[in-house]
Amino acid sequence: MIHAPQKILVFGKNGQVGYELFCLFHDNYNGLTPEDAVFLGRDGVDLSDTDALLKALEDHAPTAIINAAAYTAVDKAESEEALCMAVNAMAPEVMAEYAQDHKIPFIHISTDYVFDGTKTAPYTESDAPCPVNIYGKSKYEGEQAILKTTAPAVILRTSWVYAAKGQNFVHTMLRLGQERDTMGIVNDQIGAPTNAKDIARGILDILPQIKPDSGPELYHMCAQGAGSWYDFAQLIFEEAKERGLTTPSSVTPIASSAYPTPAQRPLNSRMDCSALTKFYGVTLPDWQDSARACLAEILNNTDSKKAIAS
Numbered sequence: 193m194i195h196a197p198q199k200i201l202v203f204g205k206n207g208q209v210g211y212e213l214f215c216l217f218h219d220n221y222n223g224l225t226p227e228d229a230v231f232l233g234r235d236g237v238d239l240s241d242t243d244a245l246l247k248a249l250e251d252h253a254p255t256a257i258i259n260a261a262a263y264t265a266v267d268k269a270e271s272e273e274a275l276c277m278a279v280n281a282m283a284p285e286v287m288a289e290y291a292q293d294h295k296i297p298f299i300h301i302s303t304d305y306v307f308d309g310t311k312t313a314p315y316t317e318s319d320a321p322c323p324v325n326i327y328g329k330s331k332y333e334g335e336q337a338i339l340k341t342t343a344p345a346v347i348l349r350t351s352w353v354y355a356a357k358g359q360n361f362v363h364t365m366l367r368l369g370q371e372r373d374t375m376g377i378v379n380d381q382i383g384a385p386t387n388a389k390d391i392a393r394g395i396l397d398i399l400p401q402i403k404p405d406s407g408p409e410l411y412h413m414c415a416q417g418a419g420s421w422y423d424f425a426q427l428i429f430e431e432a433k434e435r436g437l438t439t440p441s442s443v444t445p446i447a448s449s450a451y452p453t454p455a456q457r458p459l460n461s462r463m464d465c466s467a468l469t470k471f472y473g474v475t476l477p478d479w480q481d482s483a484r485a486c487l488a489e490i491l492n493n494t495d496s497k498k499a500i501a502s
């Protein structure tokens with residue numbers, strides 16, 4: 193049978209999720225091939241430039257859109273609100289309007305930071321957002337802009353993203369573990385560290401299920417289970433130590449108040465993902481299993497292990 197190529201336009205080529213999507217197309221995940229996708233990074237289109245984004249959409253004439261790009265510098269966003277809003281709220285609106293006009297599926301990623309974290313149970317999709325920082329506010333506005341269209345769009349809220357490649361908590365801990373003998377790690381923010389690879393798989397499992405005549409939908413999609421940043425750091429150091437890397441002799445749990453940052457973070461980031469399982473049959477793996485798999489990928493690679501230890 194001849195494979196009719198699709199033209200799935202993916203924004204965020206060099207980001208954590210964008211890169212994992214790129215790898216999945218190259219690994220023929222779900223029968224997809226590299227010819228089915230066009231990946232654009234910042235060099236391909238600056239998402240803060242609406243005209244450039246519209247031109248990119250018209251030039252590529254995609255059959256589907258995946259937006260894995262975002263302004264993700266949570267602390268810096270406090271002093272760059274206009275840029276953050278342009279990338280996280282205005283660009284998704286333009287994408288959604290294009291998807292609406294052309295009746296093509298659109299998948300967009302959002303965040304647990306739309307919530308204020310005061311709920312004591314996991315957040316569901318029907319809980320009211322109340323962001324406590326500019327990044328969260330910009331992502332919430334992006335969601336709202338998409339939801340007001342009639343595009344066949346799926347918004348996926350995820351949390352605490354890390355990957356084998358990229359700048360993230362895993363790599364920061366592995367580096368600091370070499371440099372410091374004692375560390376204090378925040379223990380009162382609870383969430384689900386989520387592997388970008390699992391998010392990318394989830395996206396490609398959902399995409400073919402989106403019906404062209406459906407309206408916009410919103411789901412939570414993060415790893416199962418939850419822990420604190422301290423728990424996550426402990427797991428990282430356990431895996432590093434097992435493979436002979438230096439780790440701190442003392443890791444202490446601390447409160448968020450002892451680690452002030454420009455942007456406030458929600459204390460409870462837990463999200464209930466049962467709706468996604470029910471409607472799309474997609475459930476991401478347990479956070480600890482996936483984190484261990486990511487650490488094995490990083491640390492079983494002799495070159496990357498050497499780079500960390502050097």
Ligand code: NDP
Pocket residue numbers: 204205206207208209210233234235237238239240259260261262263264279301302303304331350351352353354358388
């Ligand atoms: P990354 O920060 O790894 O990647 C984001 C990408 O967006 C980068 O490649 C960046 O380009 C690109 N980008 C930023 N600004 C622009 C711009 N003006 N024009 C074009 N491209 C731009 O993000 P993740 O993969 O971690 O996140 C994927 C999604 O998940 C995002 O929607 C994010 O909001 C969401 N999310 C992320 C979480 C996290 O912990 N990281 C938590 C919860 C949700 P460049 O490489 O050139 O900088």
